[in-house]
Amino acid sequence: MKIIKYLLGFIVLLIVVTLIYASTLEKSKLVEQSITINKPSTEIFNYIKLYKNQLKYSVWSEMDPNTKREFSGTDGQLGSIHKWESEHEQVGYGSMELTKIEEDKRLEWNLIFTKPFQAQSTPYMNTNMLDSNSTQVVWGCDMTIPFPFNIFLEDESEKLSNQFATSLDKLKSILEN
Numbered sequence: 001m002k003i004i005k006y007l008l009g010f011i012v013l014l015i016v017v018t019l020i021y022a023s024t025l026e027k028s029k030l031v032e033q034s035i036t037i038n039k040p041s042t043e044i045f046n047y048i049k050l051y052k053n054q055l056k057y058s059v060w061s062e063m064d065p066n067t068k069r070e071f072s073g074t075d076g077q078l079g080s081i082h083k084w085e086s087e088h089e090q091v092g093y094g095s096m097e098l099t100k101i102e103e104d105k106r107l108e109w110n111l112i113f114t115k116p117f118q119a120q121s122t123p124y125m126n127t128n129m130l131d132s133n134s135t136q137v138v139w140g141c142d143m144t145i146p147f148p149f150n151i152f153l154e155d156e157s158e159k160l161s162n163q164f165a166t167s168l169d170k171l172k173s174i175l176e177n
Helices: 002-023 041-048 051-057 059-063 149-176
Strands: 028-037 068-072 081-085 093-102 106-115 119-121 124-131 134-144
Touching: 028 149, 041 051, 041 124, 041 134, 041 149, 051 059, 051 149, 059 149, 119 134, 134 149
Parallel strands: none
Antiparallel strands: 028 134, 068 081, 081 093, 093 106, 106 119, 106 124, 124 134
16 A cells, blocks of 8 residues: 555656646747758749649658548638548648738648647748749748647657658759759
8 A cells, every 4th residue: 555655646746747847848939941942932832832732742641641631712822721631640630721822922821630639820831032043942830839738849849840841852852853
């Protein structure tokens, strides 16, 4: 009985220490990756704004080829929506709606996950013309994880950063070849 008491005390102490630690950590972090693509910004912008093209370079599209997808609205226009359902834990169930277009400069989406967890964010892509045939593409997202789960923010933001980088490398390969 004494062992059980000590074990329960240890577990409670571990939980308290974890909660105190989590309370000292940030709950949000800006995650961005960029790449330079040797194409004019207009050509890149018109490519990345289409959901059908995003499926060609996004790492999440490759994770589960059996993902069920539904599209509504006019692809690449404000209000167009892409919904998906996947049992893959990194794809899950969700939707994204194109909510902002600054022609040849910036796209923003409202991204909502409903399964395996609920979350919302506003990812974006910027195209910055460097010269007539060279463009910097920036993919970013302000990642927010509520307390006490914010203890995972650093790992999750690093994973997202790597996924952005891999996707941008693929985008570059598609557009330059």
